[in-house]
Amino acid sequence: MLTLTFFNHAGGAAKTSLALNTGHALAQAGLRVLLIDLDPQANLSAWLGHGLVPDEQTAFGVAVSGDARLPEPLRTHGLSLIPSNLHMALSEGQMMAQEGATLNLRYALEAVQGHYDLVLVDSPPSLGKLAVLAALAADRLVVPVPTRAKGLNGLPGVLAALNTYRRLRPELRVGLFVPTLYDSRNSHDREVLAALRAQLQPLAQPLNYRPATWNDSAGAGEPIGVFAPNSPAAQEVRALAQEIADQTGLKVTVSRG
Template sequence: MGRIIAIANQKGGVGKTTTAVNLSAALAARGKKTLIIDMDPQGNTTTGLGLDKNNLDKTIYEVITDEYSIQECIREELFDNLSLLPANRNLAGAEIELMTVDRMQYIVKENLKKIRDNYDFIIIDCPPALGMLTVNAMTAADTVIVPIQCEFYALDGLTQLIYTIELIQKSLNPKLTIEGVVFTMYDARTNLSLQVVENVKSYLNQNIYKTIIPRNVRLAEAPSHGLPINLYDPSSVGAESYGFLAEEVIENGGME
């Protein structure tokens, strides 16, 4: 049965989509059959994997509104071992539409049950907000990975995110846990990055990944080429870092 991991932080610009795309690709490169789900109406994961989000009629939105089955909407094997359930701006309407649906928090979970056994990992890229789409993702997930940018306001909003996760644990998904925190956009040349890492470690009683994702030009360029970093520039420090993170994630689940 596939492990379902939500990548979440309601703060934008923390490397959430970068982490979702490149962690998924690194898991796939290690022979793990991986599905990435774009749950963000901006559709950055979808474009970052080379699809034109404006020309898609089978996306996560059509799954949520029951127009198509989840099997019909998944783009299988976009790259070796890596499949995608895409998104586009239609998904923005789902927040409102879900309000009138019975058991609205469980729609994604119920759909994932149908295909979960086909994958080793299912990675969900959540939107930068704690609305109904993120609640759906966390209700479906086993664990949450929280990317944190190495900057002064890193802890802002983290308390709210942890509180939301605790609420979901109590009322919707008792098995949900925080898998870990991953630091992104680390700049070894600044004392600030080091200070942020130390502050978060002392403040958070959570697993913190040993792998720290550095600022890397190649990592920033890769989405415009529609490729994950391990295919765009396999020898870059960004590709190496996400490879290490994937290995830590695999070890976390006790998988060989």
């Protein structure tokens, strides 16, 4: 079982979109995929129609207790989902009072080894305890980076956080950097992409800025591969899912549609 956490402390980088949609593409390719939403905003959960769930259905118990087990996941669109809710934010205060609490999810996942091929964790846009919990649970991080000045300027913070996390998990590293929100018509985007290519490895092909398709998919409560399976956005998602698989050692072939 491989665990990947979609990580960037900045909001709007497309962590949720990529976790959900590449997860769906990899599930369609035959993998048993578990999504874990750790963001109190619960956007991933809401996208899949589970925006209002009790605390017992979330990872709250695991976050605050080293003895807790993950709840039984929900099933939707071929995916298993442990959703989030606003109360997840309250777990951070309890985690601060417990030494080693940020490794709780890592330990809880050991109990479901063999149940899944792939676990994808959607981390919150922060450097708080929940983001650390998400990062330390991972075998690899997937880091979306918007092709904007904000994305480029935020990279030192991401890399500094990774170095901090390695004190507890020396083997932790980035499996793939993913340029997002790319618009090739914009010279600024092209310049940022060139800078990312010069600085980062491994770097995926950029994910193009297609707000209408992405927003409509979220509004419909469906992965983009269900909502618009033949769209350019869905084709890019499948290509990215294959890149993630190739870079992290998953033995799977994702259909390009």
